[in-house]
Amino acid sequence: MKDNIYNKLKNLYKLNKKYFYSNKSKIDLYKLKNCLKKELLYDNQKLLFKYLNNNLLINSESLPINNNRLLKLLFPIDAITLFFINGKIDKNFSNINNKYYKIDIDHTISNSSFFKKNIYHYLSEAFTKKNILININHVKNIKVKKPLYIVYFNDKNKKNEIAIFNYRNFIYIKNTFSTIIEHHINTDKSYINNIYNTFIIKNNSKLEHYTFITNHNNNNNNNFCSINNEFILYSNVFYKKYDVLMSNKYINQNNNFRFLGEKTKLVYNSLLFSKNSNIININNYLEHDKKNSCSVQLHKAITLNQSIINLIGLLKINKYAIKTNGKLNYSCLLLNKLSRINIQPGLDILNDNVKCTHSVFTGKIDHNQIFFLRTRGISFKKSYSILLISFILDSVNEINNSIIKNKILQKISCYLSVENFLNEF
Structure with missing residues (x-):
């Protein structure tokens, strides 16, 4: 199976290298081969590569997009929008030239991870x-900066073929406040989205970063999404990250945070939903290198049917990171007996002058609470919906934009097949 997958990737490279690939790509391909030998047998990757083994892997290609259909799926917000469609940025549809952000395409960057x-x-x-x-710097005479709205959308479908779409993005933020919204719009096509982002957040910067993976219908999707994020945080940074991920066939997200400055704070909230036989793997690694920094993480997950969510989180505090405050919390709901949530939190603390906590809760809907609500004249379905919405509501309220908040709650309610009680709360 390993040889078959590698041969597919190698042939893909040979067919397309004369168009857009560099010499570095060839080196990365052989690194990929060595990585395949070591990591293919991991449980969290078996599903993806088994799926690839049974499908012809093809490269992304330019296809006409129904713009009206796409616009209906967007959040109705005033923002600078970048559209990544079928493996590349759409220059005609995106706001590349604007006064808020400097965006360079095909920029050669030497990055040591x-x-x-x-x-x-x-x-x-x-x-x-x-x-x-993408350069996000302080701009004189501009007090309010529009959010950067990054949209990933694919529209390709051929029988027995699976298209792969790869992206490599670098985001530099310096001495400013900005909002970034990443929106992955799932369709019922068969494809792999593979995104690799590096965020470098310089001194005295503030960033709100939202990642949404949403379904435009309630069908079972056959697509895969892999998001790999690197975050380098310097001094006096405030970074708020928020994720809402609704399951594809397979979601894999790796978040790596490193604090290289003092007096820096991270607030990270996530909401994960999985149903049918889908799988979500989330791996969060956070390392404090400097003193007087703070990180607060709250992750909530809900599974139903035969779905699986795997959560791994490691909080590491090095010996020079004195007076660090770190919190790691997981709260999960199992909505039936066949679904699973696996949680593995970890603390690696190398000095004594710190304050760190971690907690894990996994459970199900309490039928005593449903009974209590029913004695007050509330139907079973509405009681069930109230308890589910109340479980996630504190996390949903962390979204500052009211338009996005209402849209997300509508999608969650549709996904879980429950009523939307936002106004009543």
Whole structure:
């Protein structure tokens, strides 16, 4: 199976290298081969590569997009929008030239990663058509900066073929406040989205970063999504990250945070939903290197049917990171007996002058609470919906934009087949 997958990737490279691949891509391809030998047998990757083994892997190609259909699926917000469609940025549809952000396409960047790379990193670097560099700096005479709205959308479907779309993005933020919204719009096509982002957040910067994976219908999707994020945080940074991920066939997200400055704070909230036989793997690694920093993480997950969510989180505090405050919390709901949630939190603390906590809760809907609500004249279905919405409501309220908040809650309610009680709360 390993040889078959590698041969597919190698042939893909040979067919397309004369168009857009660099010499570095060839090196990354051989690194990918070595990585495949070591990591293919991991349980969290078996599903993806088994799926690839039974399908013809093809490269992304330019296809006409129904713009009206796409616009209906977007959040109705005033923002600078970048559209990544079928493996590349759409220059005609995107707001590349604007006064808020400097966006360079096909920018050569020498990046030495602090973190260990996996299969998806090498896959992205070997097969990305063009790197994207986004500079977010302080601009004089502009007090309010529009959000940066990054949209991923694919519309390709052929029988017995699975298209792969790779992206490599670098985002530099310096001495400013900005909002970034990443929106992955799932369709019922068969494809792999593989995104590799590096965020470098310089001194005195503030960033709100939202990642949404949403379904435009309630059908079972056959697509895969892999998101690999690297975050380098310097001094006096406030970074708020928020994720809402609704399951594809397979979601794999790796978040690597490294604090290289003092007096920096991270607030990270996530909501994960999985149903049918889908799988979500989330791996969060956070390392504090400097003193007087703070990180607060709250992750909530809901599974139903025969779905699986795997959560791994490691909080590491090095010996020079004195007076660090770290919190790691997981809260999960199992909505039936066949679904599973596996949680593995970890603390690696190398000095004594810190404050760190971690907690895990996994349970199900309490029927005593449903009975209590029913004695007050509330129907069973509405009681069930109230308890589910109340479980996630504190996390949903962390979304500052009211339009996005209402849209997300509508999608969650549809996904879980429950009523939307936002106004009543």
